[in-house]
Amino acid sequence: MFRSHVSVTIVRQLVEISTKHRLFVFGKLITGKRIVGSMRWESSIRPAPLLTATPVRTLVDEQTCIKASFLPSNHHVTVCARMRSDEGDLWQSFAHYNSNSGGTFDLNSDLSVGGSYSGCEPMGLFWSMQPAPGERDGLRLRKKCVESPYTVHISLLEGHVSPNQEPVKELAAVTAERWYMAPGVKRQEIRQNGLVGTLFIPPGPGPFPAMLDMWGMGGGLPEYRSSLFASRGYASFCLAYVGHKDLPGPPNTINVGDSYFQAAFQFLQDHSHIAADKVGIVGLSYGCYLTFHTATLAGVKPACLIGINGPVGSSRELLRVNVMTKECDKDQTFWNYDDQGYVIFKQTSLPSNLYPESIVKLEEITCPLMYIVGEDDLSASSKENADLIEETLRAAGKSHLFTRLSYPGAGHLIEPPYSPMSRASFWAVKPEKLMTLWGGHPAPHAAAQEDAWKKMLEFMELNLRR
Structure with a gap:
């Protein structure tokens, strides 16, 4: 009687937990002693979206692989890149992407459907940069100090938006360094x-x-x-x-x-x-x-x-x-x-x-x-x-x-x-x-x-x- 009562109590507690956290129990009660089978945990809390740039420190003639993950499937997002020139002017680019069924996308293989460029362009965020609205006219981007990098802030934004819209929700971000001068030069x-x-x-x-x-x-x-x-x-x-x-x-x-x-x-x-x-x-x-x-x-x-x-x-x-x-x-x-x-x-x-x-x-x-x-x-x-x-x-x-x-x-x-x-x-x-x-x-x-x-x-x- 005591063992059977304890087992039923455990099952009841598991059912109560499952209403909050979707804990699914597969198996059956055997001789009132233990629950046999497997359990699958499905949290209602999704991992935060993740944006990666690999490697984060490169020479300017090298590619950086940019990926996003932990998004809802088929979700509309914008990737935005921003950096300051050596003179202090803001340069930026952005591109619209849709996550796949697994909630990811990769600039190496997926298509931009709008923004500063379109199509599959792994380095499009870098070569499509232009002065941000409100910056000086007639700018040309030229590195003045080769002993420091361009520091590029890359952000993942909610929806297909322009980075200049207000308000814009930032889901994730990463910073990449682009160098003209390798260590030891x-x-x-x-x-x-x-x-x-x-x-x-x-x-x-x-x-x-x-x-x-x-x-x-x-x-x-x-x-x-x-x-x-x-x-x-x-x-x-x-x-x-x-x-x-x-x-x-x-x-x-x-x-x-x-x-x-x-x-x-x-x-x-x-x-x-x-x-x-x-x-x-x-x-x-x-x-x-x-x-x-x-x-x-x-x-x-x-x-x-x-x-x-x-x-x-x-x-x-x-x-x-x-x-x-x-x-x-x-x-x-x-x-x-x-x-x-x-x-x-x-x-x-x-x-x-x-x-x-x-x-x-x-x-x-x-x-x-x-x-x-x-x-x-x-x-x-x-x-x-x-x-x-x-x-x-x-x-x-x-x-x-x-x-x-x-x-x-x-x-x-x-x-x-x-x-x-x-x-x-x-x-x-x-x-x-x-x-x-x-x-x-x-x-x-x-x-x-x-x-x-x-x-x-x-x-x-x-x-x-x-």
Whole structure:
């Protein structure tokens, strides 16, 4: 009697508990002694939604896998990414997703159905970023300090919403770091023998292959491509040649000439951590012209060249031997404007509009040359310049040296992968504001940046390490 009473009491208590917590008992009472069978616990409390980014700390040319879990099945959510530029401006992107029957979704395999991009885009949250509403006009995202990362706050929001709506319910969040400079890379400012630049050396004893890195007429000293090269095992010297406080002359003029670029190349060859016969040159826009021009100077024997959306000559008159002093903002002969008043520089670099004496003697180039074309480039006549390079090298019996990469829908600023595209940005703000059109469309431009970077590294591997 006592044992039977106790067993019935236990069952009664279990039934009472089950009304609150849905405890299901499977089995039967045997001889009043014990309950035989299994129990399944189903809590009415669902685990909190979880958002993960793997890995949370990466180089900017690496993918981050973003996943969400513990959502209701077939649930509408928004993933939002936000970060501050080095100048303090807020950049953001967002995308709408629907969880599957298991309450999860994965940016590597699932489709965005709206927002800043659509379709399956594993890194769409990064390359689709744009200035948030209310930020300054004409922004272009460029890393100023490569020794610190971009810190990206990624949040999971309830429903298909815009992150600027109020109120917005945040379900989960994670923070990711995106670095241009790997641990162990050494950064050294160079101000010697008249040179103005920054040298990046990879970790380890060397000697390393190296790149001389030149940007366009925007001027200054952008370091982020060079620091990323060093993170991939290549010493890199980013060289300023216009618009830098440590260069001679007015900031809007080029006041250095052939000897300056010869000295920069020689600086790399003479460095104790660099393999003297494994030095290449890379340039974008006007830096592309300087890349080809430098390769033909006396004493300069590069192992390879990479040109990105730039001319084979200068539209600015060489006023005297070895020094260029034409004011950059006065050469407006071939400028065009769209209906918003944005300037289009494309016609300026047509081969027929270049000063004949400035056009590089391409037939003198003796090393492999890769040229990258954004087919929607509105700032340079890239396709026409690529054609001229190809025709000249073919006529010189050097077709085997030439590699062309051409990307439909890509604009002028083909940068490291997953960088946000700027179709237009401020070219100058003084004495008056001037917006320029770079061209490009976000998704194809992003694809071009990813593919071009991969092929650039393969090209460098082939010609600088073997």
